[in-house]
Amino acid sequence: MLLQQFVNGLTQGSLYALIAIGFVIIFGTMNLVTFAHGEVYMVGAFMGYFTLTVWHLPWPVALVLGMAAGWSVGALMEKVAFRPMRTAGHMPPLLITIGFSIILREITVITLGAENRPVPSIFEETIQIGGTQISVLQLVILGLAGLLIVALRLLIQGTKIGRAMRATAQDHEAAYAMGVNADRVFNIAFALASCLGGAAGVLVGIYYNTVYATMGGTAGLKGFAACVFGGLTSIPGAILGGIIIGVVENLTVQFLASGYRDVVAFLVMVIVLVVRPQGLLGSKMRTV
Amino acid sequence: MPLYSFTPRWDNRWVWLPVLAAALVFPLLVRSEYILNVAVLCGIYIILTSSLNITNGYTGLFSFGHAAFYGIGAYTAGILATRHGVPFWLTLPLGGIVAGLFGVAIALPTLRLRGIFLALITIGFQEIVYLVTLNWIALTRGPMGIPGIPPPTIWGFAFRGNRDYYYLILAMVVLMLFLISRVVDSRVGRAFVAIREDEVAAQSVGIGIFPTKVRSFAIATVLAGVAGAFFAHHARFVSADSFRLDETFVILTMLIVGGMGTLIGPVIGAVFLVILPEVSRFLVEYRDVVYGAILIGVILFRPEGIAGVPGIIHAREAPPRTKEASVTEEPAR
Amino acid sequence: MKIKLLGMFLVALATALAAAPTSWSGEPIYVGLSAPITGNYAEYGNNWKRAMDIAVERINNAGGIKGRPLQIVVEDSKGDPKEAAQIAQKFTSDSRIVAELGDFTSTACLAAQPIYDRAGMVQLSPTASHPDFAPKSPWSFGIVGTQAAEGPFMAGYTIEKLGKKKIAVLYINNDWGIAAQENFVKKAKELGAQIVAVESFFERDKDFTGVLTKLRGAKPDALYIPSMYNEGALISKQREKLGWNDVAVFGPGSLYSPKLLEIGGSAVEGLHTSTIFLENDPRPEVQEFVKTFKARNNNVSPNMFAAVAYDALNILAKAIDKAGTDRKAIRDELAKTRNFVGLTGKISFTERRDVERDYHYLIVKDGAWTLYGGK
Numbered sequence: 004m005l006l007q008q009f010v011n012g013l014t015q016g017s018l019y020a021l022i023a024i025g026f027v028i029i030f031g032t033m034n035l036v037t038f039a040h041g042e043v044y045m046v047g048a049f050m051g052y053f054t055l056t057v058w059h060l061p062w063p064v065a066l067v068l069g070m071a072a073g074w075s076v077g078a079l080m081e082k083v084a085f086r087p088m089r090t091a092g093h094m095p096p097l098l099i100t101i102g103f104s105i106i107l108r109e110i111t112v113i114t115l116g117a118e119n120r121p122v123p124s125i126f127e128e129t130i131q132i133g134g135t136q137i138s139v140l141q142l143v144i145l146g147l148a149g150l151l152i153v154a155l156r157l158l159i160q161g162t163k164i165g166r167a168m169r170a171t172a173q174d175h176e177a178a179y180a181m182g183v184n185a186d187r188v189f190n191i192a193f194a195l196a197s198c199l200g201g202a203a204g205v206l207v208g209i210y211y212n213t214v215y216a217t218m219g220g221t222a223g224l225k226g227f228a229a230c231v232f233g234g235l236t237s238i239p240g241a242i243l244g245g246i247i248i249g250v251v252e253n254l255t256v257q258f259l260a261s262g263y264r265d266v267v268a269f270l271v272m273v274i275v276l277v278v279r280p281q282g283l284l285g286s287k288m289r290t291v
Numbered sequence: 292m293p294l295y296s297f298t299p300r301w302d303n304r305w306v307w308l309p310v311l312a313a314a315l316v317f318p319l320l321v322r323s324e325y326i327l328n329v330a331v332l333c334g335i336y337i338i339l340t341s342s343l344n345i346t347n348g349y350t351g352l353f354s355f356g357h358a359a360f361y362g363i364g365a366y367t368a369g370i371l372a373t374r375h376g377v378p379f380w381l382t383l384p385l386g387g388i389v390a391g392l393f394g395v396a397i398a399l400p401t402l403r404l405r406g407i408f409l410a411l412i413t414i415g416f417q418e419i420v421y422l423v424t425l426n427w428i429a430l431t432r433g434p435m436g437i438p439g440i441p442p443p444t445i446w447g448f449a450f451r452g453n454r455d456y457y458y459l460i461l462a463m464v465v466l467m468l469f470l471i472s473r474v475v476d477s478r479v480g481r482a483f484v485a486i487r488e489d490e491v492a493a494q495s496v497g498i499g500i501f502p503t504k505v506r507s508f509a510i511a512t513v514l515a516g517v518a519g520a521f522f523a524h525h526a527r528f529v530s531a532d533s534f535r536l537d538e539t540f541v542i543l544t545m546l547i548v549g550g551m552g553t554l555i556g557p558v559i560g561a562v563f564l565v566i567l568p569e570v571s572r573f574l575v576e577y578r579d580v581v582y583g584a585i586l587i588g589v590i591l592f593r594p595e596g597i598a599g600v601p602g603i604i605h606a607r608e609a610p611p612r613t614k615e616a617s618v619t620e621e622p623a624r
Numbered sequence: 625m626k627i628k629l630l631g632m633f634l635v636a637l638a639t640a641l642a643a644a645p646t647s648w649s650g651e652p653i654y655v656g657l658s659a660p661i662t663g664n665y666a667e668y669g670n671n672w673k674r675a676m677d678i679a680v681e682r683i684n685n686a687g688g689i690k691g692r693p694l695q696i697v698v699e700d701s702k703g704d705p706k707e708a709a710q711i712a713q714k715f716t717s718d719s720r721i722v723a724e725l726g727d728f729t730s731t732a733c734l735a736a737q738p739i740y741d742r743a744g745m746v747q748l749s750p751t752a753s754h755p756d757f758a759p760k761s762p763w764s765f766g767i768v769g770t771q772a773a774e775g776p777f778m779a780g781y782t783i784e785k786l787g788k789k790k791i792a793v794l795y796i797n798n799d800w801g802i803a804a805q806e807n808f809v810k811k812a813k814e815l816g817a818q819i820v821a822v823e824s825f826f827e828r829d830k831d832f833t834g835v836l837t838k839l840r841g842a843k844p845d846a847l848y849i850p851s852m853y854n855e856g857a858l859i860s861k862q863r864e865k866l867g868w869n870d871v872a873v874f875g876p877g878s879l880y881s882p883k884l885l886e887i888g889g890s891a892v893e894g895l896h897t898s899t900i901f902l903e904n905d906p907r908p909e910v911q912e913f914v915k916t917f918k919a920r921n922n923n924v925s926p927n928m929f930a931a932v933a934y935d936a937l938n939i940l941a942k943a944i945d946k947a948g949t950d951r952k953a954i955r956d957e958l959a960k961t962r963n964f965v966g967l968t969g970k971i972s973f974t975e976r977r978d979v980e981r982d983y984h985y986l987i988v989k990d991g992a993w994t995l996y997g998g999k
Contacts, residue, residue, distance in 0.1 A: 004841045007866070011833045036407055087591065093407045094353065095590050098547060101540055102590070105583030113577065117666035119854045121887040129867035136867035211830050212861045213854075213887065217664070221828070224418065224536075231411060256834035257841075261823050262797060264834065266422045273415040277400045280408055324717035328710065425797070425826065434798045434826070436705060438734050453713075526709055528735040533706050 007135045008253040014141040014210070016249020017148035019268075021203035022226025023233065023241035024155065025196035031172040031236045032192040036093065039080065039100040040200055041223020042107035047073040047201025048214040049111065052120050055209070062125055066147070066205050073201020074194045076107075081193035086186065104219065111216040119213045144206050151202055152242065158195075159238075168192055172236070221265070228272035234285020243283060247271075294598040295553040298472050314461055318454040327453035331525060333565045334460030335518050338467055340545045340557035342514035347543070348551035348603070349475065350507040351487025353406055356397070356413035357542055359420040360390040360512040362534025364519025366424065369437040369529045379443035383520045390516020391509050398508040402501060417536055424531040436530030443524050456525050463521070467514065472554055474510070483507050487552075487603075544586045550599025559597050649691035653949060655940060656697050656715040658726035658736065663702035664827060665728050667883070668852075672750065672933035673698060675926060676725070678916050679937040689945045696937075701727050705735030712736035716743035722949045723748065723958075725936055730754035730799040737761050746955045750936040751929060754799050755807075758977040763955055767939065767971055768932050769900065769981030771800070771850075774876050775807025777898055777983045778848065782874050783815045785985070785997070786896070788846035790820045792839040792871075794832075794859065795850040797824040804850035804876055820844050825855070832862045840868050849875045853927075856895075857887035864891035872896065880986060880993065881927035888988075896996065898983040900968045901931040903993070910967050928968070935966030 022044060029035055047069035054065035084099045126140040159165035170178040171188045179185050207222070208214040229248050233240025252267045275282060299307040318327055339361060346354040364386035371377035371385060401412045424431045431437065442450040443459070450456060474480045482503045485493035494500055523529050541564070549560015564585075568578050595601045657676065660669035676696060684693045697718075699711040708727045715721050716739060723746040727733050733752040740747040741761040748765045749757070755772040758764045782788050791812060795805035801824070809819055821842040823835050836859070839847065849859055856879045863873075874896045884892055903914055903925050913934060917926040926934075939961055940954075947957035964971045971979050985996040 004837060007837045008834060011837060015831065015833075036410075084587065084591070093410075095594060097407075097410070098543075098590050099587050101543075102583040102585075102587035105540075105586070106580050109577075109579040109583065112662060112666075113580070117662055117664065119858075119887065121857075121889075124861065124865070124889065124891075127865065129865075138865045138867065140865060211858065213830060213858055217828070218830070220536075224414070227411070228415070253834040253837075257838050260426070261825055261835040261838070262426045263422070265826075266419055266426075269415040269418040269422070273412055273419065276404065276408055276412040276415070280404055325714045328713045434731070435802065436731060436735070439738065526706060526735075527738050528705060528709060530705050530731065530735070532704065 004135065004257070006133060007137070008257050009250060010137050010141055012250030012253035013246060014144050014249070015252065016246035017145050017242075018203050018207055018210070018245075019222075019225055019229045019249055020242040020245030021148055021151065021199050021206075022222060023229035023245045024152070024238055025200045025203075026227060026230040027233075027236060027238050027241045028168075028192050028196040028199075030230070032168050033085070033089075033189050034093075035085065035096050037100040038097065038223065039104040039107065040196070040226065041219030041221075042104045043073050043076050043080075043197045043219075044200040044204040044207075044222055044226075045111065045214070045216065045219035046076050046107065046204065048204030048208040048218060049115065049120070050201065051205030051208045052122050052214045055122055056120065062209065065209075066202060069201045069205035070198045071201075073204070074198040077197025077200075078190055078194040080197075081190045085189070085193070089189075104223075108216055108219060115216065117216050119215045122208045122212050122214060124212060125209055140210065144210055147206060148203075151199065152238075155195075155199070155238070164188070164191055225265075225268040228268040230282075231272050232275050232282055234282030237282065237284040240282055240284030244271075295550055295556060295595070295600055297553075297555050297598070298475075299468070299554075311465070318457050324453050327457050329565065329569050331453055331456045331460055333562050334457070334464050335522055335525075336542070336545060336561035336565050337464050337558050338460075338514055338518040338521075339542050340549065340561040341467060341471060341554075342511045342518070343542050343546050344551060344553075344557045345471070345474075345483070345511040345514070346507050347546060348553070348556070348599070349480065349487065350483040350504060352402070352504065352507065353410035354413050354508070354511070355410045355536075355539055355543070356417035356420075357511075357515055358534045358536070358538035359417040360394055360515040361519040361522070361538070361542075362420065362424070362529075362531065363393050364390040364516025365523040365529045365534070366431060366437070366519075367516070368520035368523040369440050370430065372440050372524070373437055379441075379524055380445060382524070383443075383517060386520025386523070387513040387517035390519065391513035394508050394512025395505060398505045402504045402508065414536060417539060421531055421535050424534075431531070434531070436528055437523075438528045440523050440527045440529070442527065450524075460521065463517070468554060468558070475554065479503070479506060484552075541582075544582060546596075547594075547599075548585060548589050548596050550596030552600035552603045553598055556596055556598040563597070652693045652695040653689055653722060653944060654695050654697050654718075654720045655937075655944075656699065656711075656718075656721045656724040656726075658699050658701045658708055658711045658715070658724060658732075660703035660728050661698065661700035663700075663704065665703035665852075668728050668751075668929050669700075669703075671921075671927065671930040672728070674917060674920055675913075675930035675934040676937045678913065678920075679934050679941070683938075683941055689941060694941060694944075696725075697721060701732055703727075703729055703732060705729075705732045708732035708736040709739055712739035712743075712747075716740060716745050721745070722944060722951055723940055723954050725750065725933075725940065727752070730757055730803075733757055733764070733766075734760075734799065737764055740764070744955075745951050746940070746958060748936055748940055748958070750932040752800075754803050755978075756803075762959075762977075764977060765958060765973060766978045767936055767973075768928075768968075768979070769983075770978050771803040771807045771876070773981060774898060774983065775804055775809075776811035778874060778876055779808050779811035779815055779817075781896060781898065781985055782846050782848065782872075783812060783817045786846075786872065788817065788872060790818050790842075790844045791846045791848055792821040792823075792842055792844035793819065793848045793850075794823050794825065794835065794839060795848075796852070796855060797826050801850045805848075808848055808850070825851075829855070830858060832859050833866060836863050836866055836868065840866070840871075844871060846872045846874060849873065849879075851875065851878065853879050853881040853884040854887070857884050857892060860888045860891040860895065877928055877983070881929070882925045883927070885988065885991060885993070890991075892988050893991065895988045897986045899928055899986050899993075900981050900983060901928040902984065902995070905967075913967055931967040935964075935968050935971065938966060939964055939971060 050072040051065040051069040054060045054068050088096045128139045129136040167183045167188050229244035230241050233244030248268050252264045256264050343357050346352045367389040368382035368386040371382050425433050482498045545560040545564045550556025659672050680694050701708040715724050725748050730752045733749045740763050751768050752766045753768050753770050755770040758766045795801040821839050877898045879897045880899045943958040947953035962972045987996040
């Protein structure tokens with residue numbers, strides 16, 4: 004029972020982590036918080052839905068298309084809304100992302116309806132470990148999330164654009180002085196974060212067998228909480244944050260009541276912000 | 292005289308007296324319950340937006356949890372009225388006081404956080420209040436909400452139609468605007484603005500940053516609570532779903548569109564954005580898209596809104612050059 | 625406001641003229657519909673609208689109500705009680721509107737109730753099944769039956785008919801779900817079964833793996849899930865994914881819908897529920913309704929919600945036909961409805977203004993809804 008809850012939590016946590024990493028990339032590189040990330044995730048999820056349910060293509064295609072959709076939406080948003088606002092501080096871009104999140108969500112509701120869209124089941128088998136049954140799907144999702152994270156690390160550590168992103172994150176004026184094209188870096192960073200969000204969306208659709216237009220709201224907030232918990236600028240922190248929140252949520256369901264599950268993420272976020280605002284693994288930054 | 296600097300004074304009474312007179316006569320000419328209902332809603336949102344203006348507009352804080360205090364006021368009034376028979380003239384101030392107490396309790400550990408972190412923590416607080424309200428069924432009846440809240444009875448006169456509510460909220464709005472204009476003109480108000488413009492400079496002239504911020508938060512949350520209590524007795528039903536992050540965004544949008552940091556900005560923003568969805572009800576599906584588009588449009592093309600202090604959105608600090616902590620670093624403009 | 629009313633009137637008139645086979649002898653009769661057209665419950669609200677449109681067309685093609693066309697004024701409540709209350713304000717202050725149909729959830733109906741009660745307008749909800757709703761106001765009517773009857777019926781189905789002894793309950797945490805769970809549990813205990821676990825979830829929850837794992841630990845032989853068909857399907861799928869297949873699943877009639885089968889797939893095989901509407905009911909009016917509905921709905925069959933909406937409109941139309949357009953007269957006439965035969969069977973209002981329903985046993989067999997033994 005406990006093992007099953009742990010696996011539940013781990014799986015969900017890895018999905019939160021994917022969303023949280025997106026926030027970290029955006030905040031770390033561009034010093035921006037976006038409220039539209041949940042909706043980007045939802046767009047990816049719907050792309051996954053179309054691929055699997057409507058076009059009957061295999062799930063790897065769904066994952067790739069979902070990531071592509073996320074990337075495109077992210078790149079577009081950055082170009083249209085953030086570039087003009089780059090020197091405006093935190094608030095204006097934040098407010099713009101609120102507007103975007105509303106628009107994305109409502110357009111989806113208008114064009115595609117507010118109902119749950121079914122996503123076919125993949126990997127329906129379970130394997131027996133000890134006294135509990137573990138679902139193969141959960142293990143696959145864990146594996147895929149892990150793979151994406153490793154790929155991301157390779158990208159950031161090993162490629163030229165990755166170095167450019169890290170340099171910009173550390174000191175964007177110095178990076179500029181070194182010949183890094185800030186526009187390009189910001190655009191790619193945002194698109195990359197959104198791409199991960201899209202991937203998370205596809206995986207969530209497969210995991211829960213459903214996508215719906217309003218799925219971005221809570222997911223975005225919880226990804227946020229995970230990101231804050233781990234440290235706004237730390238990718239490993241985001242992963243840790245996501246997993247811890249996922250596991251604690253399921254333990255709360257097991258030992259308390261399922262109604263309190265959602266409180267966990269926000270309680271964690273609030274406590275971290277009061278006690279250690281830079282998060283578990285974040286570097287000390289100006290938070291006061 | 293630019294719109295944003297308008298404050299009602301004796302010498303410009305020819306501007307605001309006719310408006311006030313029209314507002315007083317309005318329900319005598321218009322009999323439709325529905326229109327009066329919209330007018331009452333305008334009043335409630337004027338109070339909400341003006342109260343958010345105190346923290347976000349005048350003081351430059353990023354409070355994103357406003358709907359929670361609105362809700363706390365509403366639930367306080369609802370619970371006291373239905374379960375303990377407390378009369379309206381008590382539930383109204385009590386709603387404000389309880390919300391204010393929560394406001395101060397939240398402010399104390401969190402107001403030392405800057406900008407975006409305050410925003411995050413107020414969001415977290417907001418969600419927690421929502422979830423606790425949903426789960427604590429013994430106190431709040433959870434998702435079933437609190438129905439059957441009685442209409443106000445003032446000195447034996449029981450409210451019936453929307454006209455009664457209208458006159459009350461009109462009086463409340465006028466009183467509130469008067470109070471806010473007094474506060475803004477006082478040392479307290481000037482301290483708010485000083486903090487918004489340049490926190491370091493404010494500190495150097497002896498303004499206590501933390502107590503001033505808490506004061507700002509307290510005033511704003513008390514007002515929000517009062518609006519909530521009024522709402523409870525008007526809608527006669529409160530449910531947690533009315534007080535989520537979405538609602539905070541609605542109030543915030545009204546503030547942005549109307550203009551931050553001025554007396555009249557919130558009024559304009561609230562009235563505009565309450566009336567817009569009502570006259571565009573036939574655009575049923577596109578209503579929220581229009582909201583989002585207006586918000587984006589305002590930020591991109593006229594960030595100070597219709598009647599806000601010009602440049603106020605950019606009066607926040609730009610991101611610091613580096614992330615490392617730096618005691619002496621000044622916010623870049 | 626005036627221009628808008630004029631515009632609406634012109635549109636209504638144009639529509640009426642377009643639809644009418646003969647010339648009308650009077651202005652349209654307006655009935656208000658408060659339903660979730662957008663939002664969480666949008667599919668239910670839209671199903672209602674489709675069904676009611678079919679009913680209105682039938683009535684108007686047969687000459688309308690005393691020569692006047694019937695017209696529905698639709699307002700989107702989004703399933704939000706606050707909106708429902710506001711719409712109530714709007715409807716009651718519009719003198720052309722003679723009665724109201726809606727809302728979908730018991731909570732929304734309860735929020736709007738004081739307004740309809742104070743203004744004196746019929747509030748007929750096709751789906752509110754909370755036992756306290758209709759009795760609270762003389763103007764409120766519910767036709768789907770209440771949980772006070774369905775809960776015990778399902779308890780009997782589970783315990784007496786299928787011999788289950790240890791039951792876990794997973795209910796949706798709103799007015800309706802709480803009432804459904806309470807009534808079921810009370811009767812189940814009377815019948816001697818053991819309730820081993822009770823957990824709830826909120827409307828927007830999509831993840832049930834945690835709570836299902838917890839319920840599984842209590843080792844029940846039956847799982848009772850008072851929820852809408854969306855959550856019901858998701859719960860079933862996640863249950864299947866966790867490999868928990870040695871439990872029988874039951875739920876009230878809210879689960880009965882073709883969408884449950886579509887979303888649930890193999891996971892809902894063997895699920896038991898009740899119904900007051902049967903798609904393959906051989907009666908001609910049912911078959912005609914099903915055919916017309918499918919033609920307009922991408923060949924998807926109507927569910928119980930569509931059927932009760934259809935019945936609600938027809939019952940109201942009949943009352944208006946008899947009583948005229950005075951709001952109070954309509955209410956009095958409606959309250960007298962006895963043995964009205966609708967798609968969902970015989971409908972009579974009790975003194976509490978709700979309906980005592982006869983339920984049928986239903987099960988999912990080979991991917992289709994089938995009657996189960998007994999009735």
